[in-house]
């Protein structure tokens with residue numbers, strides 16, 4: 418968050434005092450008003466009918482001792498001026514933002530402290546909206562006990578929460594959550610999206626995220642720490658055959674996957690590859706009959722990858738099983754001079770020094786368990802610190818790494834570039850074999866010439882969309898079958914796509930600090 422603070426300071430120095438907070442509070446109040454109007458209030462015992470407007474709505478503000486609480490107080494004053502009944506709960510009454518508090522009190526806002534136990538309880542029970550201004554980017558470590566207790570009381574009461582800048586208790590830089598944290602329906606954040614808002618577990622706490630422009634963008638660094646490609650960016654990356662194309666020029670992807678025990682992994686990996694834009698898919702391995710039965714367009718051979726014919730990329734790993742032959746196969750593929758994607762069983766026992774000597778790109782696609790094994794740590798540690806884990810893996814192995822899971826992150830070994838967070842997807846993708854589809858797809862994009870970072874980002878984007886477009890509940894097979902629809906969505910050639918028409922010539926990263 419140092420970059421945000423520096424940008425804020427630079428901007429504040431040029432503006433009249435309080436300008437940024439006024440802008441932030443105005444955006445926050447507007448978002449609260451919209452939410453109140455759409456949620457139509459909560460029915461309660463003493464008020465059984467729903468109120469569909471701001472006037473008369475009951476709003477509780479949770480106010481910490483920093484500027485995050487100041488935003489909440491000023492926004493509360495704006496809501497009170499428009500007829501809401503606003504009550505602030507001050508965690509440290511003597512340190513609450515003085516001008517914000519004065520503004521609220523001036524328009525009739527009420528004030529409580531957590532010590533007013535029964536009043537706070539009935540406030541939270543009857544509130545139509547709770548505004549969480551406990552702590553923002555100034556938060557360090559897990560919530561302090563008094564704040565944690567208040568967050569728990571809010572959760573118990575069940576009112577919808579709007580978080581100011583960040584849900585209190587989540588780490589703004591990493592998305593880590595240590596101990597209790599507020600769970601919001603909506604997070605209104607200022608100036609720039611904080612990395613924590615895009616990375617689980619914090620992302621789940623944030624709910625929907627609304628970005629308010631406070632004029633910070635020109636002050637932010639050109640290269641953000643975290644970036645997300647939008648559909649238009651992905652559309653610009655996807656290969657399109659030209660009049661002069663033939664299947665070889667479009668790129669051939671080789672798949673070394675599957676085994677007698679797991680032939681399905683080969684079929685699914687090929688399914689992903691066939692929908693990735695390469696001109697042809699070669700399969701090398703023992704599951705050729707299964708592959709051909711499902712996809713007769715595949716070029717199948719049963720020998721080793723060396724004898725499969727020329728390819729522009731290899732995918733190795735899905736369904737190889739644990740036998741030592743798997744390691745030999747990975748070594749053979751890594752010895753080629755084309756980009757290589759290593760997934761699943763291929764990731765076991767990878768040698769970082771071997772990968773570092775490769776000149777062509779290597780892309781690793783572990784889930785959290787595989788990443789933990791590669792890093793010598795636990796799955797829990799990886800899941801609680803995804804950003805750190807994906808950076809560490811790409812550095813240590815000198816490879817591009819796509820870390821799968823509830824948030825998919827992609828890191829390049831160059832530490833100066835941003836990590837990319839994939840914005841698409843659904844927990845329904847946690848279904849056996851869907852990772853095999855993803856690796857085939859990404860391998861296909863590598864074969865068509867995309868750099869590893871872009872191939873991985875575009876594949877994750879399409880795969881996530883396909884997971885949402887496939888009939889519920891999706892299986893790996895139906896995710897693969899929905900990939901053409903995902904392409905259509907992204908490129909704007911499908912029906913009812915709305916927002917994806919204009920492809921920019923180069924990926925414009927969504928800047929994050």
Ligand SMILES: NC(=O)C1=CN([C@@H]2O[C@H](COP(=O)(O)OP(=O)(O)OC[C@H]3O[C@@H](n4cnc5c(N)ncnc54)[C@H](O)[C@@H]3O)[C@@H](O)[C@H]2O)[C@@H](O)CC1
Pocket residue numbers: 425426429437438439441481482483484485486488551552553554555556557558559560561564581582583607631
């Ligand atoms: N600096 C600026 O230009 C702007 C800042 N804004 C707001 O100001 C916030 C940052 O304000 P501050 O720097 O005052 O910091 P915060 O208000 O985010 O947090 C600092 C306060 O929280 C307490 N605190 C820290 N860690 C805690 C923990 N673990 N548990 C409980 N309490 C904890 C500290 O004692 C301190 O009083 C932003 O998140 C945003 O909401 C906005 O008004 C926009 C403009």
Ligand SMILES: Nc1ncnc2c1ncn2[C@@H]1O[C@H](COP(=O)(O)OP(=O)(O)O)[C@@H](O)[C@H]1O
Pocket residue numbers: 761784820821822823824825842843844845846847848849850851852853854855880
């Ligand atoms: N909770 C989740 N939310 C969204 N996507 C998920 C979640 N869990 C897993 N996924 C996605 O599902 C796919 C599962 O891949 P993987 O773990 O390799 O499974 P398999 O080995 O069975 O193919 C990945 O793309 C991953 O990102």
Ligand SMILES: [K+]
Pocket residue numbers: 485549550551552553580581582583584585
């Ligand atoms: K907050």
